[in-house]
Amino acid sequence: MTSAGVGHFIEWFDFGLYGTLAAIIASNFFASSDPTVALLKSFAVFGSGFLMRPLGGLFFGSMGDRLGRRKVLVTVITITSVSTFVMGILPTYQQAGIIAPLLLVLTRLVQGFAAGGESSGVITYLAESAKPHRRATLTCWSENFSFMAFVCGSGLVLALTHWLGEPAMNDWGWRIPFLLAAPLGLGGFYMRRNMEDSAAFHKLQKSGKLEHSPLRTTLKTSTRALLFCVGFVVVKAVSSWVLQSFMPGYLSTYLNYSRTDAYLITTLGLLSVAIAMPITGYLSDRLGRRPLMLMGCGGFILLTWPAMLLMAQGSVLASVGAMSMLGIFVALFNGGCGAAMVELFPTAIRYGSIAVSYNMTVALFGGVTPLASASLITFTGNPLSPAFYVMATALISFIAVLLAKETAGKTLD
Numbered sequence: 001m002t003s004a005g006v007g008h009f010i011e012w013f014d015f016g017l018y019g020t021l022a023a024i025i026a027s028n029f030f031a032s033s034d035p036t037v038a039l040l041k042s043f044a045v046f047g048s049g050f051l052m053r054p055l056g057g058l059f060f061g062s063m064g065d066r067l068g069r070r071k072v073l074v075t076v077i078t079i080t081s082v083s084t085f086v087m088g089i090l091p092t093y094q095q096a097g098i099i100a101p102l103l104l105v106l107t108r109l110v111q112g113f114a115a116g117g118e119s120s121g122v123i124t125y126l127a128e129s130a131k132p133h134r135r136a137t138l139t140c141w142s143e144n145f146s147f148m149a150f151v152c153g154s155g156l157v158l159a160l161t162h163w164l165g166e167p168a169m170n171d172w173g174w175r176i177p178f179l180l181a182a183p184l185g186l187g188g189f190y191m192r193r194n195m196e197d198s199a200a201f202h203k204l205q206k207s208g209k210l211e212h213s214p215l216r217t218t219l220k221t222s223t224r225a226l227l228f229c230v231g232f233v234v235v236k237a238v239s240s241w242v243l244q245s246f247m248p249g250y251l252s253t254y255l256n257y258s259r260t261d262a263y264l265i266t267t268l269g270l271l272s273v274a275i276a277m278p279i280t281g282y283l284s285d286r287l288g289r290r291p292l293m294l295m296g297c298g299g300f301i302l303l304t305w306p307a308m309l310l311m312a313q314g315s316v317l318a319s320v321g322a323m324s325m326l327g328i329f330v331a332l333f334n335g336g337c338g339a340a341m342v343e344l345f346p347t348a349i350r351y352g353s354i355a356v357s358y359n360m361t362v363a364l365f366g367g368v369t370p371l372a373s374a375s376l377i378t379f380t381g382n383p384l385s386p387a388f389y390v391m392a393t394a395l396i397s398f399i400a401v402l403l404a405k406e407t408a409g410k411t412l413d
Contacts (some may be wrong), residue, residue, distance in 0.1 A: 004195065005145045007077050008122045010188040013149035014084035014181045018046055018108065019245025019370065020154050020266070023252055023259070024174045028092040029101045036378070039249050041101075043370040046245060048105055049112030050367020053359035056116020058215065061355025064117065065214035068205070069125045069351060070197045072117050077192060079114035081185020083107050088178025112367075119146075120355035127342035128200035128350075132409050133285055139338035140281025147273040147330075150244045153177060154270060158263035166259055200347045200412060214349045215356065222353055225344040229357035231400020235297055236337055237366025238393040239330045243269055243323065246370040246386070251311070251319070254383045261316050269323025273330050280335025288408045289336035289343075293401045296333025300394035303329070305387040312383060333397070336408070343407035365393060 018025065026035065026042035056076075064072040087107050093100045122142040130138035156177050157169075164173040196202075204210060211217050218226065247269070251262035284292050307322040345353040373386035 004073065004122050004125050004192070005141050007073060007188040007192045008118065008142055009145040009149045009152075010077060010081070010184045012118075012146040013153050013184065014080050014111075014178075016146075016150045016244055017084065017153050017157075017177050018049070018087070018111075019241065020150075020157050020248050020263070021174050021177070022046060022245065022370065023249040024170050025104070026249075027170060028094075028174070029090075029104050031093055035253055036374075039253050040371065040374050040378070043246075043249070043374055045101070045105055045108055047367045047371050049108035049115070050363045052109050052112035053116040053363050053367070054356065056113040057120065057355035057359030058116075058352075059113075060117025061120060061352030062215050064121055064124070064351035064355070065211060065349060068197045068201055069121055069128075070192065070195055072351075073121050073125065074189060074192045076114045076117040076121070077185060077188045080111055080118070081181045081188065083110040083114070084178055084181035085185070087111075088175045088181070116359045117355060120351060120358050123338040123342055124351045124354060125198050127339060128198035128347065128412065132411055135342070136281045136284035136289070136336045136339040136408070137278070138281075139342065140277050140284070140335045142338055143334040144274055144277040144281075147240075147270055147277065151267055151270045151274055154244075154248070154263055154267040156180075158260065158267055161260050161263060169259075204347050209348060211348045214352045218345075218349045218353045218356070222345060222349065226353060226357045228400055228404050229341050229344055229354065230361045231397055231404075232293070232337055232341060233358050233361040233397075234365050234400070235300060235390075235394045235397035236334060237362040238369050238390055239300060239326070239333070241366045241369040242373065242386070242390055243273070243326060243330065246373050247323065249370070250373070250386070254377060255312055255314070257314075257316070257319070265311075265316060265319045265323055268320045269327050272324035272327035273334075276328055276331035277335055280331045281339075282335075284336030284339065285408060288406050289340040290401055290404065290406050292332050292336050293340070294398060296329045296331075297394045297398035297401065299329035299332065300326075301391050301398065304390045304394075305384060308384045308387045340404070340407055343410045343412070346413050 022042045026038035030038045030041040126139045251257040310322040311319040376385040
């Protein structure tokens, strides 16, 4: 678990930095006198990385079912770390003109392709290594490590902004977190290269029942399961990227918080997810997947608008409380969601099935979350309008969970 989890931490530390630094990236890579327009362009580039995730899911998911979970997880962390390091040495618009945003887009596309094999692989690996009555307790750590990575990434940006000051951070300090991808990636590569593949995959491999065309088999035999998986992931993707990637720029650009305060609010909000996730994972194994996932969706439907209204009051303390409340809803849903997705599919097609459905949904809903949210504000003139996007996606997932069967404690295969 440690090797997979630490690797997952590094993967999402690298991938999530862009969202945290979106406002600074906007000023360095896009020529615009209007910071709102520049931020919209930066969010569009953020979304471009997610467009590659379904392709990465198709490629790495099939590879994971045919060749093993470990080989894919080693490959994706290598690609992500290299591309993140490259982002830290890219020339800015002032230095290279239009070439700068083009290189930025290319780097994000490579990152997105690699990310298509990450989350589904770690969830699959952890679930196949867990006992049935502890599956959510273990798989929730895939989500917890990613949120811990977001906390550390946001916290690092907060600390650098405080130590260097906003002018230096905007000028060159923003590169430091990206450059850390090199040593972190080397550590993650070493850990993953030396871990064993999952017991379930070893058993399947010895039986000689590996699927030569796992994705074709999935489409033939598991269409209903794919649809449920898509329904689960809708709010999971949107809520996660609202907190991690949209909120820092939203708080500073639209609600006029200082960058330091925006990073502080975001960091503490993400910390609430990391603290609550092990608890909700444990409860999911005891109470079932559906009750907690329904509570998370219900919380978003009922309280996202009041939470954003509270943030708009201008109080840092109130905003931390609002973000933490949203973070609890994220933890309630995600605590059992990973295990619920794994339990939909047999071992022979599990990695690829989750990778395709997960990444397609993340690309359609999660990747466009910052851009869609910022565009809603532009079109409506209402800074609270992103709440409707979150509420609508929560309703979709609420219906999917309501229609799904309880799978807690199910024996895989």
